[in-house]
Amino acid sequence: MHISKAHPRYRSLVTREMMAREVKAGIVSPSGLIAHGRGEAFDYLLGEKTIEHARVSEGAAAALLLSAKRPVISVNGNTAALCSKGIVKLAKVSGSKIEVNLFHRTEERIELVVAFMEKAGGKGVLGRNQDARLPGIASDRALCERQGVFSADVVLVPLEDGDRAEALVKAGKKVIVVDLNPLSRSSRAATITIVDEVTRAIPNVIEATSLLGDAKQRRRVLAAYDNSTNLAKTIRFMSARLESLAEEGKG
Amino acid sequence: MHISKAHPRYRSLVTREMMAREVKAGIVSPSGLIAHGRGEAFDYLLGEKTIEHARVSEGAAAALLLSAKRPVISVNGNTAALCSKGIVKLAKVSGSKIEVNLFHRTEERIELVVAFMEKAGGKGVLGRNQDARLPGIASDRALCERQGVFSADVVLVPLEDGDRAEALVKAGKKVIVVDLNPLSRSSRAATITIVDEVTRAIPNVIEATSLLGDAKQRRRVLAAYDNSTNLAKTIRFMSARLESLAEEGKG
Numbered sequence: 405m406h407i408s409k410a411h412p413r414y415r416s417l418v419t420r421e422m423m424a425r426e427v428k429a430g431i432v433s434p435s436g437l438i439a440h441g442r443g444e445a446f447d448y449l450l451g452e453k454t455i456e457h458a459r460v461s462e463g464a465a466a467a468l469l470l471s472a473k474r475p476v477i478s479v480n481g482n483t484a485a486l487c488s489k490g491i492v493k494l495a496k497v498s499g500s501k502i503e504v505n506l507f508h509r510t511e512e513r514i515e516l517v518v519a520f521m522e523k524a525g526g527k528g529v530l531g532r533n534q535d536a537r538l539p540g541i542a543s544d545r546a547l548c549e550r551q552g553v554f555s556a557d558v559v560l561v562p563l564e565d566g567d568r569a570e571a572l573v574k575a576g577k578k579v580i581v582v583d584l585n586p587l588s589r590s591s592r593a594a595t596i597t598i599v600d601e602v603t604r605a606i607p608n609v610i611e612a613t614s615l616l617g618d619a620k621q622r623r624r625v626l627a628a629y630d631n632s633t634n635l636a637k638t639i640r641f642m643s644a645r646l647e648s649l650a651e652e653g654k655g
Numbered sequence: 656m657h658i659s660k661a662h663p664r665y666r667s668l669v670t671r672e673m674m675a676r677e678v679k680a681g682i683v684s685p686s687g688l689i690a691h692g693r694g695e696a697f698d699y700l701l702g703e704k705t706i707e708h709a710r711v712s713e714g715a716a717a718a719l720l721l722s723a724k725r726p727v728i729s730v731n732g733n734t735a736a737l738c739s740k741g742i743v744k745l746a747k748v749s750g751s752k753i754e755v756n757l758f759h760r761t762e763e764r765i766e767l768v769v770a771f772m773e774k775a776g777g778k779g780v781l782g783r784n785q786d787a788r789l790p791g792i793a794s795d796r797a798l799c800e801r802q803g804v805f806s807a808d809v810v811l812v813p814l815e816d817g818d819r820a821e822a823l824v825k826a827g828k829k830v831i832v833v834d835l836n837p838l839s840r841s842s843r844a845a846t847i848t849i850v851d852e853v854t855r856a857i858p859n860v861i862e863a864t865s866l867l868g869d870a871k872q873r874r875r876v877l878a879a880y881d882n883s884t885n886l887a888k889t890i891r892f893m894s895a896r897l898e899s900l901a902e903e904g905k906g
Contacts, residue, residue, distance in 0.1 A: 424685035427678075434675035437685055441692020445836065585696065587900055639901035643894045649838055650890035 416444060419486075426485040430516045433508040436482045439563065446584035447601050449642040454608060457638045458600035464629040465560065465580045465596050466498070466612035467622040472558035472578070475500040476530075480507060483562045483602060484517050488524035490606035491562075495526065497613050500560065503552035504531030507565050509544045540571040561590075562602045569593045582606075586638045597631055599638045667695060670737075677736040681767045684759040687733045690814065697835035698852050700893040705859060708889045709851035715880040716811065716831045716847050717749070717863035718873040723809035723829070726751040727781075731758060734813045734853060735768050739775035741857035742813075746777065748864045751811065754803035755782030758816050760795045791822040812841075813853045820844045833857075837889045848882055850889045 408414070423440055426432040432440075454462075469475045477491055477500045484491075484504075495502050504517045514531050521529045534547035536554035545568055548554045559572055562582035566589030572579045573593050581594040582605045591597045598605045616622050659665070674691055677683040683691075705713075720726045728742055728751045735742075735755075746753050755768045765782050772780045785798035787805035796819055799805045810823055813833035817840030823830045824844050832845040833856045842848045849856045867873050 420686050420689050423689065427685050434678050434685070434688055435671050437688035438671050438674065438692035438695065441689035441694070442696040443692070444689065445693040445696030448836075448838070585699075587699070636901045639897050643897035643901065646890050646894035646897065650887045650894065 423482075423485055426481070430513055431520055432481045432485050433506075433513070435508060436480070436485075440482060443563075443584040443601065446586075446599075446642070449645055450584070450599070450601075451645060452601070454600050454604050455638070455641055457634050457641065458598055458605070459608065460629065461596055461598040461631075461634055462600070462605060462608040463612045463616070463625055465598055466609050467616050467625040468558055468578060468580060468596060469494075469498040469500060469560065469609070470613055470616055471619070471622050471626070472498075472500075472556075474556045475558045475560070476553050476556040477502050478505045478553055478559055478561040478564070479503065479517065479521060479531075480505060480563055481513070481517055484520050484524075487603045487606050488521055488526070490603065490610070492521070492525040494560075494606055494610050494613075497610055501552055501556075502526050502529045503549055504529065505545070505548060505553065505561075505568070507545060507568075509547070538568070538571045538575055540574050541567055546571070562605070564590050566590050566593065586635050586642070591635060595631060596629065597635055599635070674733075674736055677732070681764055682771055683732045683736050684757070684764070686759060687731070687736075691733060694814075694835040694852065697837075697850075697893070700896055701835070701850070701852075702896060703852070705851050705855050706889065706892055708885050708892065709849055709856070710859065711880065712847055712849040712882075712885055713851070713856060713859040714863045714867070714876055716849055717860050718867050718876040719809055719829060719831060719847060720745075720749040720751060720811060720860070721864055721867055722870070722873050722877070723749075723751075723807075725807045726809045726811070727804050727807040728753050729756045729804055729810055729812040729815070730754065730768065730772060730782075731756060731814060732764070732768055735771050735775075738854045738857050739772055739777070741854065741861070743772070743776040745811075745857055745861050745864075748861055752803055752807075753777050753780045754800055755780065756796070756799060756804065756812075756819070758796060758819075760798070789819070789822045789826055791825050792818055797822070813856070815841050817841050817844065837886050837893070842886060846882060847880065848886055850886070 423432055477495055506513055518529050518531045530549045530552040534549050536548055536550040537546040558578045560580040564581050569590035570593045578595040580596045581590045582598045582602050583591045586599045674683055728746055757764055769780050769782045781800045781803040785800050787799055787801040788797040809829045811831040815832050820832055820841035821844045829846040831847045832841045833849045833853050834842045837850045
């Protein structure tokens with residue numbers, strides 16, 4: 405379908421069309437489209453921009469990734485479709501491995517998404533040989549690679565489902581999530597929650613890594629960070645924005 | 656995929672799976688899944704229940720449909736997938752015609768969705784012979800039937816897109832929308848906006864029709880209704896709920 409650039413929702417319509425295409429290609433699952441829609445709604449409440457509280461989380465995420473011994477970025481279909489190149493770049497600057505983990509897992513889709521990430525420049529992308537299981541999840545979503553997520557100390561999981569985010573935390577890992585819904589179980593379970601759209605969040609984390617070369621500074625950033633306070637402030641931001649939009653509508 | 660009934664999001668997961676299946680069947684478009692996700696997010700802000708302000712809109716919608724000379728219910732893929740039987744029943748009790756109108760329109764999908772509505776019991780479902788155009792829309796979404804939407808005085812459009820809702824209003828029709836996003840262009844353009852999940856909203860409108868048999872009473876209900884005030888109250892409700900969830904998260 406042709407989309408006019410004059411349409412008030414041009415950018416999100418183009419992204420929607422791209423995501424729909426990636427369903428046909430097998431990268432994105434149909435449920436991934438629904439999740440994308442949920443994200444769109446919450447992003448609208450942010451004003452479709454990176455808010456101050458997200459910047460703080462993005463800085464803390466950069467500090468945590470750089471301080472990690474075995475950082476892994478876990479990639480699902482939506483993350484691959486939306487920002488494969490950003491993920492590859494962040495993996496490089498933070499020394500992280502990339503592992504593909506899917507909610508709707510089939511061998512075929514794993515292969516498709518791993519190949520997609522490799523095409524975007526990813527080196528040594530994991531996911532094809534998932535030989536370990538996260539405790540606490542009954543389904544195939546428990547699967548991961550021993551040399552990847554299973555032995556990671558820090559995992560960045562953009563757009564993760566709540567079950568897995570909780571299981572990763574229970575397995576003793578520090579978990580960074582990117583989730584536009586500050587009320588989700590993932591958001592509440594994570595060590596650091598970035599409430600920002602993933603294509604804005606990843607470049608911001610990359611930028612922050614370049615400013616946090618010093619270990620002492622990283623410790624300072626992490627010591628100052630409190631996730632539940634940050635989440636509460638984010639929810640208040642959305643609430644206040646709704647309130648101001650209600651006023652506007654009346655005018 | 657098997658979904659455990661113990662999962663905290665059981666109902667919405669089951670609906671998601673159903674919607675994903677209907678994409679394969681051609682009833683729902685991939686973009687329809689994204690729209691469904693947006694709705695889920697806003698429904699979460701309502702507490703996934705019919706709020707008082709939605710009840711008021713549902714009563715006004717029933718009064719307007721019963722007062723109309725040529726009411727039409729416009730059905731898209733998502734509405735068909737989510738509540739075909741409710742739509743058929745509402746059409747019957749309100750004397751409305753049903754017409755299928757799709758955002759992602761192909762002859763094949765029109766036929767599929769019309770047949771789907773007929774299978775749900777719909778009589779004389781329109782949409783196959785769209786021989787008129789709504790002014791103000793350049794694309795095929797302008798198409799409608801002369802004996803249906805084109806000559807309607809009142810149109811109920813659950814889950815409509817903003818362009819069409821605005822075009823219907825400009826064409827001089829009274830427009831009832833069902834939209835979980837109180838901030839959308841559809842919501843702002845409509846004569847009556849029902850901010851409620853469509854499978855809750857339609858039965859509520861049906862129930863309200865049974866209480867509004869008297870024409871004088873219907874006029875009273877409509878005279879008392881103010882859409883922009885109702886929308887502002889709805890947005891405030893969401894804002895207050897976010898605020899209280901922020902408090903909860905802290906505790």
